Amino acid sequence: MKRIEAGSYYSYLPEGCKLCRRGAKLVLFLTGLCKNSCFYCPISNERKGKDVVFANEREIKNFEDFLAEVELMSAEGVAITGGEPLLKLERLLEFIRISKKLDLHIHLYTSIPAKEGLLRKLKIDEIRFHPPELKSAELYEESIRIAKKLGIDAGFEIPAIRYEQKIVEIVNENDAFLNLNQLEASETNWRMLEERGFEITDYYVESSEVVKMFEKANKFHYCSARFKDQAQFRRRLIRMAMNHPDFYLVTRDGTLMCCRIEGELEKAKRILRDFGFDFSVFEDCIETSIEVAENEKIREALISEGCSLYLVERYPTVKRTLLEVSRV
Ligand code: SF4
CATH class of the missing domain: 3.30.70 (Alpha-Beta Plaits)
Structure with missing residues (x-):
């Protein structure tokens, strides 16, 4: 395992994470809509359940707004997230088209097991599946297998809330990656986390034992919440500041x-x-x-x-x- 800043480490770092680490990934929040209701969902009240689009902190009303944010941070890639981005497919395809034109690396987070036809349509660089509350991971195996066949790097991206053997098995059998995130307690998930007995320290959920278990994944990356703050966010700010x-x-x-x-x-x-x-x-x-x-x-x-x-x-x-x- 290679140790990096603020408690993060990896045996495999997907390209999207490499760019994120350099502060070069723009986060495109495609919609706040989602059909799941994960107890740990950290999305803010400003966005949760609302069909709004943000590029980093900028609310996006048209594609010019998106281009302005790409320019402001000299983005080299885009991480498309939500809510559930696949609920707004036309919008998603349009942003993918523009991002490709700008030669941006594209990775997508989704909780939907995408079928081959859809994966072919998306033709992105990387896809990260999130089984809601880590249940029914087996539903995503076929999507991961097909994505890899199509040349899309694929794997799971999940919060470190509990160990799930099936996820490790799928990852190792399909040469996929596992990104494990330290969960952040936010205004919207705090009460649910406390009710379920999670230990919250400094806004982070303590999960070191769970993280240790998931290290059985061959292509493993643990991203700490402090890393997001101290490395990713800070480097993105520096890129923006230098463009002033x-x-x-x-x-x-x-x-x-x-x-x-x-x-x-x-x-x-x-x-x-x-x-x-x-x-x-x-x-x-x-x-x-x-x-x-x-x-x-x-x-x-x-x-x-x-x-x-x-x-x-x-x-x-x-x-x-x-x-x-x-x-x-
Ligand atoms: S799938 Fe993601 S966006 Fe939807 S409720 Fe779960 S954590 Fe929130």
Whole structure:
């Protein structure tokens, strides 16, 4: 087993996971609809049971939104998830078509045992099956076998909630992979997990004994929840941050530091241009270099024209979530 960051390790790492590890996978949430009701389903209330589409944190209303997110993070691949993506087949096929045009690696999560005709239609790079609550794993063996025959890398992706021998047998008999995830407790599954007696530490479900048992799978990968936070997410942020204009300072965590101007934005634009500073304009503010806040002359000019200045640290995501704000 090869150990990587934050408690994750593997004997086999699917291509989709390699890209994810580098922060290069865009997560396309195709729909919040799903016919199952797994007790551990971690989907947020904002998305659960709703037919909404998100690319990472960005709500997708049209394909331009999707392209904007691909560009923002310089995506090299797309992980299509939900809900159940196969419930929205036309939409799924359209996003696959666009992703292929952009030369993105595509992996799909589904809880439906896909038949040969469908797998041929999808023609994606990788497929990961999730038997709801890990029941009836045998239903997926044929799909895995056919997917592999068609050149699609295939396997199971499941939460580490309990050991299921059948999954290991199918994986080993078909040269498939097993991705095992540490389960995260969320606003939507916390109560159910507690009721079933799961031990929750720091928002994660303790599962080391279960993980050990699943190591019998020949192609095995354990992905810890901390890894998702510390490696995947952070690296995705860094990729996004580096695609911002040069005046932003990029931190080691992939956050951005800048000077935020609120108030008289038209006047602020004129003053920034006069002093030769680059800036970005948003609906509610202007962002520019922190040098603006440090330069007494321009700072005074902005304040006297009715502007308020703040030093901020924020995520480079589409929501521009503020992490720290201090008034200048
Ligand atoms: S199959 Fe997935 S999306 Fe559907 S209820 Fe189970 S965990 Fe949630």
